[in-house]
Amino acid sequence: MTRALLFTLALFSASNVLADESKGDPAEGRLKAYTCTGCHGVTGWRNAYPNYHVPRIGGQNYDYLVAALTEYKNGGRKHPTMRAQGESLSEADIRDIASFLSSIKSAE
Template sequence: MTRLQLLGLAAATALFAAASAHAEGDKAAGRTLVYTCAGCHGVPGYTNAYPQYPVPKIAGQNEQYIINALHGYQSGDRTHPTMGAQAQSLSDKDIQNIAAYLSSLAK
């Protein structure tokens, strides 16, 4: 293996390791952040706003789904007045932490 190939492999490995470490959320931090979520998502059969939007249960949901959904609300690809406002207040790390915690719960 040439020196350039070895350097490229080392750089790729370092980037992969950094991305993997960055993608992991902190469940304990997420637990604190989801107190706001429980106001709607923790009530079975709850609807909010007009027209009435059914509120899905999010406990036990797939981690990547939660991340994608919250980013979708931030970007405007997903629309809901309450969720759009909530998502705007979250950092990427907050979203990872929330997703890690919620996905660890039983459905």
């Protein structure tokens, strides 16, 4: 009985660790998201040139961020700057960045 209980606890602990890793590491994401703030960190969320609205990404939903970055990476979304950014990211990078950005408390 003790072995079965220990085995069950080990499996439960391992599944929790794996689940947390699948969401990415926000500390790593903070380091990797430095290029994001060049446009998305601008006061008023506007890019200087060309002048267009830049979406808010701080505090955005984790799953949305993963989906959007993955689509930029794979060419499903066509914005040339974001496509170039996405192509340079691994799946782990995307999860880390999404984990960090989704953890930010939005001021808006």
